[in-house]
Amino acid sequence: MKSSVIVFPGSNCDRDIAVALEKMQFKNQMVWHKDTKLPKSDLIVIPGGFSYGDYLRSGAIAGKSLIIDEVIKAANSGCLVLGICNGFQILTETGLLKGTLLRNKNLKFINKDVQIKTLNNETKFTNKYKKDQILKINIAHNEGNFFTDTKHLDELKKENLIAFKYCDENGNENQEANPNGSLENIAGILNAKKNILGMMPHPERMVDDIISNEDGINLFSSLLN
Amino acid sequence: MKFSVTVTLKKDVLDPQGKVVENTLVNMGMNNLKSIRQGKHFEIEVDENDQKNAEKKVDEMCKKLLVNLIIEDYKINKIS
Numbered sequence: 001m002k003s004s005v006i007v008f009p010g011s012n013c014d015r016d017i018a019v020a021l022e023k024m025q026f027k028n029q030m031v032w033h034k035d036t037k038l039p040k041s042d043l044i045v046i047p048g049g050f051s052y053g054d055y056l057r058s059g060a061i062a063g064k065s066l067i068i069d070e071v072i073k074a075a076n077s078g079c080l081v082l083g084i085c086n087g088f089q090i091l092t093e094t095g096l097l098k099g100t101l102l103r104n105k106n107l108k109f110i111n112k113d114v115q116i117k118t119l120n121n122e123t124k125f126t127n128k129y130k131k132d133q134i135l136k137i138n139i140a141h142n143e144g145n146f147f148t149d150t151k152h153l154d155e156l157k158k159e160n161l162i163a164f165k166y167c168d169e170n171g172n173e174n175q176e177a178n179p180n181g182s183l184e185n186i187a188g189i190l191n192a193k194k195n196i197l198g199m200m201p202h203p204e205r206m207v208d209d210i211i212s213n214e215d216g217i218n219l220f221s222s223l224l225n
Numbered sequence: 226m227k228f229s230v231t232v233t234l235k236k237d238v239l240d241p242q243g244k245v246v247e248n249t250l251v252n253m254g255m256n257n258l259k260s261i262r263q264g265k266h267f268e269i270e271v272d273e274n275d276q277k278n279a280e281k282k283v284d285e286m287c288k289k290l291l292v293n294l295i296i297e298d299y300k301i302n303k304i305s
Contacts, residue, residue, distance in 0.1 A: 098295075100296055102239070147296060149295065
């Protein structure tokens with residue numbers, strides 16, 4: 001499986017995701033944002049970081065970069081696209097995913113391991129997880145507070161497009177387990193065709209028992225499935 | 226031609242920064258304060274003599290990049 005990781009000035013999780021992908025036997029290439037051609041890819045990853053220093057809004061400038069036109073074209077023709085953290089913010093700025101990420105409700109940058117629940121395990125990204133499986137995944141963001149309009153929220157629920165929700169250790173999706181104020185504890189969403197996943201938590205940080213845990217591995221092995 | 230663009234969060238969107246500023250001012254004794262919404266301000270100079278065309282251009286800039294229409298409102302004013 002071929003993957004491409006898009007690199008912007010200020011991306012800082014690009015190497016981590018590359019290591020995770022290579023560990024899972026993806027043939028990965030790094031693609032600079034000024035490139036106008038995308039290598040043939042089964043999966044495009046938009047990594048975390050602070051593209052363009054979060055100027056204007058998180059992801060706003062990266063969302064208009066040269067390579068993004070190619071990403072949009074590929075996504076519209078069915079290529080799998082994964083946006084993590086700043087990558088999720090960029091995907092909302094491009095319009096590939098609806099909604100937006102507001103500043104964390106408590107106005108603080110949050111870096112900690114949190115529990116998320118797999119709401120939909122019947123997607124290309126999540127099929128190796130069990131339904132409602134609870135994962136411990138790191139979050140590290142200042143703008144992770146998912147927000148959208150009522151119409152889109154209804155669509156997300158009706159079409160089963162919420163991939164992950166923040167929860168406590170027992171799987172309860174309550175306000176105490178909501179780290180950033182996200183609407184209905186939403187941590188990750190899919191587009192209508194389910195070939196694009198945007199999520200604030202960092203699965204690429206959870207692929208090695210020595211430094212964290214391996215709760216993120218199945219996201220990548222799902223893609224290989 | 227010069228324009229100012231003011232971008233603010235929509236009425237229904239929580240503005241935690243504005244809230245913190247508001248609370249601080251209240252704590253400082255500014256008792257008549259009703260509410261504060263924090264926003265962004267741009268000053269844009271356009272190389273265009275026709276006001277209508279210039280405004281159209283600025284509006285396009287707002288819609289395409291400066292404003293996230295899901296959560297933000299904007300106002301364009303001509304400065305000079």
